[in-house]
Amino acid sequence: MPNRAEVDKQIIKLREELKTTKKTLNRKTQNAVAQKKHRDGMKRKLEDICQENPEIKRRLSLRDSVGHSNLESDQPLLLKTIADIALFGSACDDRRRTESIRSVKTLDELTQELRKLGFDISRSATYRRLIPRKSNSTEGRRHVSTVPVKLIRAQTDHHKSHLDSKFAETSIDYLENIASILGPDQVFFLSQDDKARVPIGVTAANKQAPLLMHIEYRIKLPDHDWVIAERHKLIPSVYAGIKITSSMLGQPQAVGYSGPTYIRSGKHSSSTHAQDFETLLELEEFRPLAKTDHGLVKPVVIMTVDGRPDENPRYQKVIGFAIQHFKQHDLDALFIAANAPGRSAYNRVERIMAPLSRELAGLILPHDHFGSHLDECGVTINEQLERTNFEFAGNVLAEIWSSMEIDGYNVTAKYVEAGEQDVPEFPDIKWYSKHVRKSQYLLQIVKYKNTECCLPRSGLFRLLDNRFLPPPVKVKQTVDDLVLDEEGQFLDLPVNLALRLSTKLKDFLQMPYDYFCPTVKLRLSSRTCKTCGLYHASVKSLNRHIEKIHKKVNTPTERKVRPVRVAARRANEVMCIIQNLEHQDVEWLDESDVDIPKSKESEQTHNTEQQSNVIDNLESWIQVSWTEDC
Structure with a gap:
């Protein structure tokens, strides 16, 4: 408890501090009044001078309002000029009497162009004259005086529509369900695509920067956005191993988008993905995804491809190599699925293409490192020198991509010489009929139920009683029951397996897999065996089946395809x-x-x-x- 003397000392100290503070406050108040009086006096004197001589006010750029002036007041044509540059077709003078301005600009190019036209403006000030990305944000509220122009990025969403898109997508969803149920210990999921060719001697790829566009227009690009040159190209085939998350039974989201990447490129080389399957199995980066702890290839292999002529599941070479791998590695099942034509952008490997293309932005691969192999007309005159130059350029490309990491996984790239491999012989027709099911967008190679010759290594057959995937069916709800209908919706795999609606048909002994595929609907009866009800993806395959299996000599004459x-x-x-x-x-x-x-x-x-x-x-x-x- 402080005594009386100490309390009196503190009170005296506080009174002195208060007295000093009052003196300081009074002095500042008097200074403020004096400064205001001085400013008012100077303002009156300046006004008197400006009334006597108005030219002085104009030279000093005096304004009646307080604060910094807007750029629009000093440069009234600023906003109109920005809109004119962004408007499609309005930047070019009809009579070519003025310099032409491109209708699409980046922010830096727009600022530079405005300065060329005599405007004094900074990059940030130019951006604040455009429509913001989000008007409700703090940065967006600073965009006060704007024109109907904004910065947007090119979007690769200009994809072709196709009648079979939903049907093909349903088959891939079925495979994702199987992968999520069996888990990463039993399934190897691989996504493959062949990108547009990488040119040599010109810029390999253009970097997509934000562009200035009028809001009435939208930038659209095809799903393959690589620069395509006329000659001298390398063909990269990209393989993405897909990681499957465990403990997500029945959820397609278990199949992710990340994993190791392998790229094989060459000049005019065959792009059959089955030829590179053995190479993938030997890579250390793919070992955890492709093989079990005992060093064997996982029993179920699922591939999604882009559906091009060289890769689609109906192509005979693809089927031949797939059967070879199926037998060689004792697989329980091998599935190869493709999207509908023009929809390959939804393939998982497409997520990897953007980082790969970004690394090639501004890069020019040399085409004449060891000397030019072309004449003045661009025709090859030395094939051996051409191969040597291409090998050097391919190795440079492989070195660039091999130094990358995508989602924490390494990228492995290499250049291979062009060369054809012998296609495996067609298997015995009886073995083919038991193990292979081919449809428009899906190839299935599955072990037979006879355990004496086909010993299962996975739990796939507990999930699929019929060994093969059930046909995707469209179901419509009615008052009494669920009925098959073209106007309905495709069922998920678990519901399809539970309802078994695919067995209830009058016109077929068993439902063809492509029963609800719009473009194949009219050809189902001509592709289906009348004796056993087995569906084939071509009439030629059906005729071979009837002749060898049912021993009928008078097979129906095959109708040849008449192309456009x-x-x-x-x-x-x-x-x-x-x-x-x-x-x-x-x-x-x-x-x-x-x-x-x-x-x-x-x-x-x-x-x-x-x-x-x-x-x-x-x-x-x-x-x-x-x-x-x-």
Whole structure:
């Protein structure tokens, strides 16, 4: 408890501090009054001077309002100029009497262009004259005077629509359900895609920066956004191992998007993904995903591909290599699924393409490191030198990508020489009929139920009683029951297996897998065996099945495919453009399976001859020209 003397001392000290504070406050108050009086006096004097001489006010840029002036007041054409630059087609002078301004600009280019036109403006001030990304944010509220222009990024959402999109997507959902139920210890999930070719000698990829665009327009790009050159390209095939999360039974989200990446590139090399399967199994990065603790390949392998002619599950080479891997590694099942044409952007490996393309932004791969192999017209004159140059460029590309990490996983890339591998022989038709099911967008190779020759290594057969995936069915709710209907919706795999609606059909002994595939609906009966009800993806496969299995000699004559046009040829195969309802599909077919009218062939040959600029016979050329003129 303080005594009386100490309390008196503290009171005296506080009184002195209060007295000093009052003196300081009075002094500052008097200074403020004096300064205001001085400013008012100077203001009156300045006003008197400006009234006598108005030119002084203009030279000193005096304003009636308080604060810094807006750029728009000093530069009234600023907002209009920004809008003119962004408007589509308005930047170019009709008579070409002024400098042309590109209609799409980045923020830096816009600021630089405004300064060229005489505007004094900073980069941040330019940005605040545009529409903000979020108007309710703190930064967005600073955008006061704006024009109908904003910065947007190019979006790769300009994808082609297809009637089979939902059907193909349902099959992939079924595979994801199986992967989530069996778990990462039994399933190896692989996603594969062939990107557009990487050019050599020009910029490999353009970096996508924010662009200035008028709000009435939207930037759209195809799903393959790599720069495509005319010649000198490397073909990268990208393989993404997909990590499966355990303890997520029946949830497709268990199949993620992350995993190790392998890239194989070459010049005009075959891109059959089955040829690279053995290479993936030997990589250390893929070992945890592809093999068990005992060093064996996991019993269930699922692949999703882009569905191109070289990769689709109906292609005979893909089937041959898939059967070879199935037998060699004693797999319980091997599934290869593809999206509908034009929808490959939804493949999981597409998530890896953006980082890969970003590394190539501004990069130019050399095409003449060991000397030019081209003549003045760009034609190859030294094939061996061309191979050497391509190998060097491919190794540079592989070195760049191999130094990357995507989602914490390493990227492995290498260049391979072009070369064809022998396609495995077609297996015995009885084995094929028991183990293989082929449909429009899905290939299934599954062990037989006979445990003497096919010993299961996984729990797949406890999940699928019929060994194969059930056909995706559309169901519509009615008052009494669930019925199959084209206007309904596709069922999930567990519900489909529980209801077993795919067995209730009158026209077929068993429901074809492509029963609800819109583009195949009209061809189901011609692809289905009338004896056993087995569905085939082609009439040729059906005829082989009837002849070998049911011993019927008089098989129905196979109707050849008549394409819209022939895109390419190689060996005994023809790449055909086939009209399919509202869409056109591309597929490699055997020459014997394609019907090309002779008139069309001769017409193509005649058109080719007419397009030639070389005159072999002057007299005949003059006679033909004179006849056509007449």
